[in-house]
Amino acid sequence: MTDWSDTEIADLAAALPAWYAAHQRELPWRATRDPYAIWVSEVMLQQTRVEVVIPYYQRFLAAFPTPGALAKAPEEEVLARWSGLGYYSRARNLRRGAGLVADAHRGRFPSERQAALALPGVGPYTAAAVLSIAYDRPHAAVDGNVIRVLARLFALEPPRDRSMPLLDRLADRLLDRDRPGAWNQAMMELGATVCTPRAPLCDQCPAASACRARRLGRPESFPAPKNRAESIEVRGVLLLLRDPAGRLLLERGRWRLLPSLWLPPILADAALAPSLPGLSEAGDLPRALANRGWAERAHELRPLGAVRHTITRHRIRLDVVAGRSREAFPTEPEQEWVDWSALAARGRSSLIEKALRLEQGVGVSDPARPESGRVRRRTAEAAGGQR
Ligand code: SF4
Incomplete structure (x- = not known):
């Protein structure tokens, strides 16, 4: 042998x-x-x-x-x-x-x-x-x-x-x-x-x-390098939409890469036409909002920056956009307005943490967030090395 x-x-x-x-x-x-x-x-x-x-x-x-x-x-x-x-x-x-x-x-x-x-x-x-x-x-x-x-x-x-x-x-x-x-x-x-x-x-x-x-x-x-599968680039917009009470709109089952988690809406769009100043490679946001029936509901849209995330072979870049809704409009199944305590109790990806940190960086606060006003630090999702 x-x-x-x-x-x-x-x-x-x-x-x-x-x-x-x-x-x-x-x-x-x-x-x-x-x-x-x-x-x-x-x-x-x-x-x-x-x-x-x-x-x-x-x-x-x-x-x-x-x-x-x-x-x-x-x-x-x-x-x-x-x-x-x-x-x-x-x-x-x-x-x-x-x-x-x-x-x-x-x-x-x-x-x-x-x-x-x-x-x-x-x-x-x-x-x-x-x-x-x-x-x-x-x-x-x-x-x-x-x-x-x-x-x-x-x-x-x-x-x-x-x-x-x-x-x-x-x-x-x-x-x-x-x-x-x-x-x-x-x-x-x-x-x-x-x-x-x-x-x-x-x-x-x-x-x-x-x-x-x-x-x-x-x-x-040793060992010889593994033949790595090609990575897949994913682009889109992560929308932090808040109602007048400061609650975030979350939904589940709509984004194929993390179907079981409650996430802010992720609007993936193939068209790469920046539609807000400061928004890069995010797609046609107005069209994506219209597709979801939110064209008249999402106001004060502001790009906050981009977050990067990796899920298996998918290298994801999401432009984070904050917005306000003038009312807590009725939600569909698997869609909810949640405050901070409810958000903290959900199983959530570090993707949300990254987006909320961007939001925090421009001074948006969640009235129900713990008094420090800081996003609770979670360990980043780790990939690769084990033990
Ligand atoms: S550390 Fe690894 S490479 Fe070095 S002697 Fe031990 S088994 Fe061999």
Whole structure:
């Protein structure tokens, strides 16, 4: 399978657990064997950094301590607790999965791989992580960090998306079957703290003597870069429309990129004809307002600047426009005027936070906002690095 000798494999089998015992970070999900808690942590850690996840994890488990509690909670409340972590389909899948665990598995995350894989949002990595850590099942968990470590240990050249079966076999070959949970976490920890994407700390690595990428003198060139899908540019206008009481108009289900969140109206328009001074690439705003039936309702329109946001492959730029309505006109289904306290209770994207910060910067205040008048800071949605 590789050119590693049995002695080198045995050395790593001894060195990695010893290194992990001495150097592992204290993380809240490492203090439990509760499969539900480990599941929650693994879902949160997908696409999100450890330091961002910790407070969310603690608050989420305090609010929903069991799969049953999570399954019974309204989706809106779950999304609100998730707000700021981004990638909201993770939260919806977790809640649906919790319902299945509560109903079909007596409230306990299943201990068999096939049953775990049948849960929404649970793929081979999450199943292996939960089963090995909570139940000592001998499944190798291969996440992005482990892929990088393996590719370097064995100097694997092919792009990672074409070498997964080999990486899975190597991970399985190395797995400590007596302590699979600790082994998996050690591999992930090595990738997160020592074998980092850039400037790996090879002189601190327990695998340094056998690592083939290090011998070649170019560890950073492994694994080969992934073929990235092209990004999609999205342009539009985010409308902060307030009624005479200062409430914001929010709606849900109208913007395809975040269909489950309550958002200010986002008017995406293909025509790139600036229609207000200071508004760039925002489209034909009057026409977009007319399309929504708001041409006579939105007044005192003022461009506040632009916000940028990324959702998967979509690179979004929205021109933020503030406006006033002379009345709280009747809303349609999935559309509401909300004050600050209601807004704070909603599951909302950091996109809203960015827009509100722009509004705050030009002195518009929400009468119902907490006395500091400041938008509550939320951790930015993180992408990329995990653990
Ligand atoms: S020796 Fe360097 S490149 Fe090899 S696994 Fe360790 S940190 Fe990564």
